[in-house]
Amino acid sequence: MIEKLLCERSKTLLEAMRVINQSGKGAAFIVDNDRKLCGILTDGDIRRLLLSNHSLDEPIQGHLNPEPVFARKEERYEDVIKKLTPKIFIIPIVDKDMKVVDYIDFRKNVHVPIVSPNMSGNELSYLVDAFLSTWISSSGHYIGKFETDFSRYCGCSHGVATSSGTTALHLALLACGIKEGDEVIVPDLTFAATINCVLYAKATPVLVDVERDSWCIDPVEIEKAITPRTRAIIPVHLYGQPCDMEKIMAIAKRHNLIVIEDCAQAHGSEFGGKRVGGFGDVGCFSFFGNKVITTGEGGMCVTNSKELYEKMQVFRDHGMSRSKKYWHEVIGFNYRMTNLQAAIGVAQLERIDAILRDRERVERMYRKGLGELEFIELQRDDLKNRKKITWLVSVLLNNDKRDIYVSRLKEKAIDARSFFYPLSHMEIYKKYTYSNKVSTEIASKGINLPTGVDLDESRIEEICRCFTSSTIGVSS
Numbered sequence: 001m002i003e004k005l006l007c008e009r010s011k012t013l014l015e016a017m018r019v020i021n022q023s024g025k026g027a028a029f030i031v032d033n034d035r036k037l038c039g040i041l042t043d044g045d046i047r048r049l050l051l052s053n054h055s056l057d058e059p060i061q062g063h064l065n066p067e068p069v070f071a072r073k074e075e076r077y078e079d080v081i082k083k084l085t086p087k088i089f090i091i092p093i094v095d096k097d098m099k100v101v102d103y104i105d106f107r108k109n110v111h112v113p114i115v116s117p118n119m120s121g122n123e124l125s126y127l128v129d130a131f132l133s134t135w136i137s138s139s140g141h142y143i144g145k146f147e148t149d150f151s152r153y154c155g156c157s158h159g160v161a162t163s164s165g166t167t168a169l170h171l172a173l174l175a176c177g178i179k180e181g182d183e184v185i186v187p188d189l190t191f192a193a194t195i196n197c198v199l200y201a202k203a204t205p206v207l208v209d210v211e212r213d214s215w216c217i218d219p220v221e222i223e224k225a226i227t228p229r230t231r232a233i234i235p236v237h238l239y240g241q242p243c244d245m246e247k248i249m250a251i252a253k254r255h256n257l258i259v260i261e262d263c264a265q266a267h268g269s270e271f272g273g274k275r276v277g278g279f280g281d282v283g284c285f286s287f288f289g290n291k292v293i294t295t296g297e298g299g300m301c302v303t304n305s306k307e308l309y310e311k312m313q314v315f316r317d318h319g320m321s322r323s324k325k326y327w328h329e330v331i332g333f334n335y336r337m338t339n340l341q342a343a344i345g346v347a348q349l350e351r352i353d354a355i356l357r358d359r360e361r362v363e364r365m366y367r368k369g370l371g372e373l374e375f376i377e378l379q380r381d382d383l384k385n386r387k388k389i390t391w392l393v394s395v396l397l398n399n400d401k402r403d404i405y406v407s408r409l410k411e412k413a414i415d416a417r418s419f420f421y422p423l424s425h426m427e428i429y430k431k432y433t434y435s436n437k438v439s440t441e442i443a444s445k446g447i448n449l450p451t452g453v454d455l456d457e458s459r460i461e462e463i464c465r466c467f468t469s470s471t472i473g474v475s476s
């Protein structure tokens with residue numbers, strides 16, 4: 001491939017133009033007869049020469065920039081990236097004798113998103129149906145159906161659909177009576193919505209560390225952090241992995257604590273053969289666009305408690321009495337989901353098994369491609385009693401090079417992401433820290449890889465190759 005891009009400096013501009021044209025890369029690397037780099041010509045350079053009355057018969061020689069941009073074979077990728085400008089998009093790689101051995105092309109990249117929703121079932125037809133029914137706000141039969149179907153899927157008797165996963169969490173805390181002065185135990189490693197909703201309720205979050213093997217909240221740390229003011233625990237089933245719900249529920253029982261599960265990343269995952277969401281008092285889900293199933297924006301609280309169910313309905317709907325319209329007994333919110341969103345949700349739920357199977361297939365391909373690399377630690381899928389699902393394929397890089405890989409992937413337009421920062425590392429949450437040793441380690445090593453179900457084997461192999469090649473000289 002590299003040969004196609006080379007042109008000897010003794011040739012004419014016309015020859016260079018031929019190389020540029022045939023390689024399809026928009027540039028030619030000009031070399032001497034030892035293959036040493038002398039310069040780079042782009043099609044733009046030649047166009048400019050022609051416009052200033054030069055002729056294609058002229059030798060290349062006199063028209064070379066004396067300081068072409070190049071990278072050395074052993075150079076670090078993040079240093080090479082710094083050389084990119086809007087005009088420089090292809091960079092030759094040279095060995096110690098300045099001989100061209102490879103190149104990096106930053107234009108050939110087709111963006112690979114971290115996830116994309118799969119809407120290939122009845123989503124559109126239900127959405128149109130809801131639209132044509134004129135029930136486009138928060139009444140309409142898709143809402144009730146989505147609540148019934150999804151709560152049943154989670155093994156719960158009631159569901160309250162909400163405008164987002166965040167409002168679902170807030171609603172659950174309100175219904176459970178969490179208030180100022182209460183302490184709520186939250187894992188240090190999670191998306192910020194988990195702690196924010198505790199602060200919305202004016203309660204005090206307590207950040208505790210996670211388990212090394214599951215990356216989920218550590219029951220030992222929960223128990224240590226309990227004080228007389230502790231009222232609730234919010235276990236987060238992180239990156240599709242269920243928390244140890246047996247231990248957490250036992251602690252909750254011993255100390256008479258409320259449990260609100262944050263299931264935003266774990267629809268359908270199981271502990272001891274039972275799906276998450278139904279272990280605690282309330283289970284909260286998100287249907288944001290990047291979650292396992294989506295309604296665009298949206299969320300749901302599931303519960304087996306009729307009392308909590310009714311309270312959540314009231315808080316969701318401006319605190320309005322269910323029996324007396326426009327009569328308000330509590331200060332509520334407007335946290336409702338629309339019928340349009342629920343229509344999409346119903347169709348997504350019809351296919352959730354297939355969606356989860358597809359995601360699992362993607363994860364299996366990564367496991368095959370990365371499993372042999374000694375610095376890569378795959379997310380555990382063999383923990384006792386736990387059946388994780390694939391939300392985002394997640395791995396730890398045990399070689400201190402995580403950020404290099406993330407930027408390397410990014411430059412190939414592959415949307416890899418670092419894990420969440422530990423909440424305890426951020427100024428606004430710092431003061432709530434109880435323990436964060438393991439979360440700090442995991443957050444510094446973790447990476448999420450593209451998990452879109454449209455990824456085929458060759459694309460995933462290409463992504464895996466970014467981890468196997470040790471030098472920057474990978475271009476093909």
Ligand SMILES: *Cc1c(COP(=O)(O)O)cnc(C)c1O
Nearest residue numbers: 164165166191193194264286288
């Ligand atoms: C996505 C997410 C939320 C919030 O859900 P939204 O629907 O985006 O408000 C809460 N907790 C966790 C762990 C999440 O991943």
